[in-house]
Amino acid sequence: MLGGLGAAGLPGAASASEPARNYLVFYTDGHRATAERAAEAAGGTIQGRDDKLGYLVVRASDPEKIGADPSVVGVTLDRPIGKTAGAPVTSGARHAEHVRSVPGGDPLSGRQWDMKMIGATPTGSYAKARGSHKVLVGVIDTGVDGKHPDIAPNFNRALSRNFVVDEPTDENGKPLDGPCEHKGCKDPADVDDDGHGTHVASTIGSPINGIGVSGVAPDVSLVNLRAGTDSGFFFLKPTMDALEYAADVGVDVVNMSFFVDPWAFNCANNASDTNRERLEQRAILEGMRRAVKYARAHGVTLVTAIGNEGLDLGKVKNDTSSPDFPKGSEKKRSVDNTCLSVPAELDGVISVSSVGPGGQKASYSDYGVEQTDIAAPGGDMFDGGTGLKGASREILAAVPENVLRAKGLVDAAGTPKTSSVIRDCHDGKCAYYQYLEGTSMAAPHVTGVAALIIGRFGKPGKGGLQMDPAQVERMLYATATPKGCPAPRTYRYGTGESQVCEGPTAKNGFFGHGLVDAARAATVAP
Numbered sequence: 001m002l003g004g005l006g007a008a009g010l011p012g013a014a015s016a017s018e019p020a021r022n023y024l025v026f027y028t029d030g031h032r033a034t035a036e037r038a039a040e041a042a043g044g045t046i047q048g049r050d051d052k053l054g055y056l057v058v059r060a061s062d063p064e065k066i067g068a069d070p071s072v073v074g075v076t077l078d079r080p081i082g083k084t085a086g087a088p089v090t091s092g093a094r095h096a097e098h099v100r101s102v103p104g105g106d107p108l109s110g111r112q113w114d115m116k117m118i119g120a121t122p123t124g125s126y127a128k129a130r131g132s133h134k135v136l137v138g139v140i141d142t143g144v145d146g147k148h149p150d151i152a153p154n155f156n157r158a159l160s161r162n163f164v165v166d167e168p169t170d171e172n173g174k175p176l177d178g179p180c181e182h183k184g185c186k187d188p189a190d191v192d193d194d195g196h197g198t199h200v201a202s203t204i205g206s207p208i209n210g211i212g213v214s215g216v217a218p219d220v221s222l223v224n225l226r227a228g229t230d231s232g233f234f235f236l237k238p239t240m241d242a243l244e245y246a247a248d249v250g251v252d253v254v255n256m257s258f259f260v261d262p263w264a265f266n267c268a269n270n271a272s273d274t275n276r277e278r279l280e281q282r283a284i285l286e287g288m289r290r291a292v293k294y295a296r297a298h299g300v301t302l303v304t305a306i307g308n309e310g311l312d313l314g315k316v317k318n319d320t321s322s323p324d325f326p327k328g329s330e331k332k333r334s335v336d337n338t339c340l341s342v343p344a345e346l347d348g349v350i351s352v353s354s355v356g357p358g359g360q361k362a363s364y365s366d367y368g369v370e371q372t373d374i375a376a377p378g379g380d381m382f383d384g385g386t387g388l389k390g391a392s393r394e395i396l397a398a399v400p401e402n403v404l405r406a407k408g409l410v411d412a413a414g415t416p417k418t419s420s421v422i423r424d425c426h427d428g429k430c431a432y433y434q435y436l437e438g439t440s441m442a443a444p445h446v447t448g449v450a451a452l453i454i455g456r457f458g459k460p461g462k463g464g465l466q467m468d469p470a471q472v473e474r475m476l477y478a479t480a481t482p483k484g485c486p487a488p489r490t491y492r493y494g495t496g497e498s499q500v501c502e503g504p505t506a507k508n509g510f511f512g513h514g515l516v517d518a519a520r521a522a523t524v525a526p
Helices: 032-041 063-067 113-118 196-205 236-249 275-297 401-406 439-457 469-479
Strands: 021-027 045-050 055-060 072-077 080-084 136-140 221-226 233-235 253-256 258-260 301-305 318-322 331-334 350-355 374-377 395-398 421-426 429-437 459-461 464-466 490-492 498-500
Touching: 021 032, 021 063, 021 275, 032 045, 032 055, 032 063, 055 063, 063 072, 063 275, 072 275, 113 374, 113 439, 136 196, 136 236, 136 439, 196 221, 196 395, 196 429, 196 439, 221 236, 233 236, 236 258, 236 275, 253 439, 275 301, 301 439, 301 469, 350 439, 374 439, 401 429, 429 439, 439 469
Parallel strands: 136 221, 136 253, 253 301, 301 350, 350 374
Antiparallel strands: 021 055, 021 072, 045 055, 080 233, 080 258, 318 331, 395 429, 421 429, 459 464, 490 498
16 A cells, blocks of 8 residues: 555544534444434434444534443544555656567556566466456545546446545645535546556556556456545545445455555554544444455455555554644554554455565565565565666556646646656557556555456356455465565665564565465466
């Protein structure tokens, strides 16, 4: 993932003049009525409820009073709580060299070292399995540009949804998403004003169509399940809504290249936090756990990026970046291994670490013997041992033209102003591509391979095909290329930092069960 996902925190202390706001109130199993009475006794008004995930939407001014009732697990503002986890290349000085196309591949396939690394090539997995339009791949992100020439052929417009409303400013009046472009500040389901979600979707399933790049599973259906605002921030409720919807309509596998914040690490009982902060973190933990459990129970395989702070997630002692929304809310606090990064450390999700073109774990990628499930190429600007230069060491995938224009990365005529952006034109049609790096870029490679597995072994079901997520997970690990810790285990990067890899080749903190392998997944016997 790109980085943490920003989020709005609850104020540290209650105020008699505090205005009423909407809160998500999670109740214990079977105690909805009790929680409703507690909310009303605290002066709250019930605005809505979700019986599938077990929470109420309550308008109230004293969330702590509601949270004091034993029937209530956690309480959080229905506000933005996350931002995407990957960072674009912005420096034009980072040179991307010219590379020839791969025979039988798309025009820019020669630049896709990542696909070669995992065997997603014309002589590899493409020759055996390309996925199926019956396989529905959900992308929970900032949106997907459904009109992009290298997305449109596989874009499932009928099922795509936008679960979020953009916010022009944050709660302090500072610019957030900018002026609303559409009625009600809600973008259509084929729009991505950030670019992150389109890049992810492209890696998963750009078709082999004679333009640009090819995805890991070039024949699947891509479903936009947008939960991120234009500025890359996420709301807890839209994220849960996206997971619930995916389960209900028969989506087979979902990519989650984001982190839910405002807390980099969510602690249920941290002495460093106020009571209200603890209530918020409990709500985030409980809400996402329930959404993940619901999705898996309905046949959805869940893949997530592990994170981009270069941390051993099992040994984090301090957190100085939380809460990170609104800006300036951060504080220093002690944390331990009971404090979780969400969704990466939740049970039921496949957490993906990132490797560079040389095959070593990228320095920015989080890791941990308990946390890392599998590795995939995510790019590494500092991996200089392969002959690739600059941005070419990162992952190339589709990007919306409107995003490039808004960021000033192309001129008025549409010509790229930086070598990190590539324009590919054929038969009067042009499309744009951008180099990015991050665990956000690694996760969709695993999502794509999961889609190949489902396409081969899934049975007819809701939405098209269906396959037990536990079986998909087992096959992902069984077909991965085993990759042991480096020798010595303390690996020193060119940046000067050192990280320690723990665990055996079969399952270790850097690479989990190994490097995802599309070619093996395309040929393995059931």
